Amino acid sequence: MATTASWLIIMVGLVTGLLLIQHDVDVALDDLKETTEEWKRSQTMLKNTDFEISSAFYNNTTSALRVNIKNSGSEVIPIAEVVLLVDGVVTSFNVSGGSSSSYIYPGESVTLISTLSGAPSRVRVVVSWGVARTINNIRYG
Amino acid sequence: MASESISQLIWFIATVLITTSVALLFINIIDDYGGVLTERASRLRGEVSADLEIINDPMAVPYDNTTGNITFYIKNTGSIRLSIVDLVVAANGVARGGSEISTRILGGGEWDPGKVLVTSFNVGNLTWGVDYHGWAQTSGITEGGKLAGTAWDTIEFQIAS
Numbered sequence A: 001m002a003t004t005a006s007w008l009i010i011m012v013g014l015v016t017g018l019l020l021i022q023h024d025v026d027v028a029l030d031d032l033k034e035t036t037e038e039w040k041r042s043q044t045m046l047k048n049t050d051f052e053i054s055s056a057f058y059n060n061t062t063s064a065l066r067v068n069i070k071n072s073g074s075e076v077i078p079i080a081e082v083v084l085l086v087d088g089v090v091t092s093f094n095v096s097g098g099s100s101s102s103y104i105y106p107g108e109s110v111t112l113i114s115t116l117s118g119a120p121s122r123v124r125v126v127v128s129w130g131v132a133r134t135i136n137n138i139r140y141g
Numbered sequence B: 001m002a003s004e005s006i007s008q009l010i011w012f013i014a015t016v017l018i019t020t021s022v023a024l025l026f027i028n029i030i031d032d033y034g035g036v037l038t039e040r041a042s043r044l045r046g047e048v049s050a051d052l053e054i055i056n057d058p059m060a061v062p063y064d065n066t067t068g069n070i071t072f073y074i075k076n077t078g079s080i081r082l083s084i085v086d087l088v089v090a091a092n093g094v095a096r097g098g099s100e101i102s103t104r105i106l107g108g109g110e111w112d113p114g115k116v117l118v119t120s121f122n123v124g125n126l127t128w129g130v131d132y133h134g135w136a137q138t139s140g141i142t143e144g145g146k147l148a149g150t151a152w153d154t155i156e157f158q159i160a161s
Helices: A002-048 B002-049
Strands: A051-059 A064-071 A083-086 A089-091 A094-096 A109-115 A123-126 A132-135 B052-054 B069-076 B088-091 B094-097 B101-105 B116-122 B132-141 B147-157
Touching: A002 B002, A051 A123, A051 A132, A064 A123, A083 A109, A083 B069, B002 B147, B052 B132, B069 B088, B069 B132, B069 B147, B088 B116, B094 B116
Parallel strands: B052 B147
Antiparallel strands: A051 A064, A064 A109, A083 A089, A083 A123, A094 A109, A123 A132, B052 B069, B069 B116, B088 B094, B088 B132, B101 B116, B132 B147
């Protein structure tokens, strides 16, 4: 009698515990699932984001720097995320070319144009996910 | 006979009390475990979601020889907002944070994903042509405003001439 009652109480306790934990487990599993998917998505986007600096030209007369970049990856690059560093310093620029004023689509080339106070020696461009390319063989003319 | 019944009754009550205590203990343990599980999953999500990258040109990090101020450009490469208040940066073994660093976001606003934070802080006596080590670290912020995860990055650099 006592043994049966004990088992019954223990089982009721275990079942109650499992019912209580079910919600927490569901929330935790959802979190882990979303985390895994987010990580996979970001890794895929990082892997697929690529670009090259085709050329950089500085016009001594107009003080204009023209940097041609090509989206050589398979991800769209938002222009808002493009950062131009001239001799290590973030520099503002205008964008010329491309089919959109907001994005650089895969395969497309655009020109970053900036007016500088002096001839640059190094140009670095950073896009989404921190993918960066540097060029130091700038043409002058 | 009567004493045997009383003995059995006492034994039964004792057994029920003990097993009830054990069952309640099980419930508490399982409930606590559930809370911990949820918290750990949430923390893991924060760790994965919070990320940053120092995007300076490693061969030309801006440095003011007069003031001794160095400038780092730090991009939020994660998927959640990063905390500016919790930012700690370091160069050549000198770590700075809080009121010791000046910060601004390129384009304004908060330090949201994709945005670049410009931070300047004082590190004296850096010399051109010498390799230095720097790092930056901060916390992620969830939509509910809670701190979640740590984002950090390192850079080997030289100062701009």
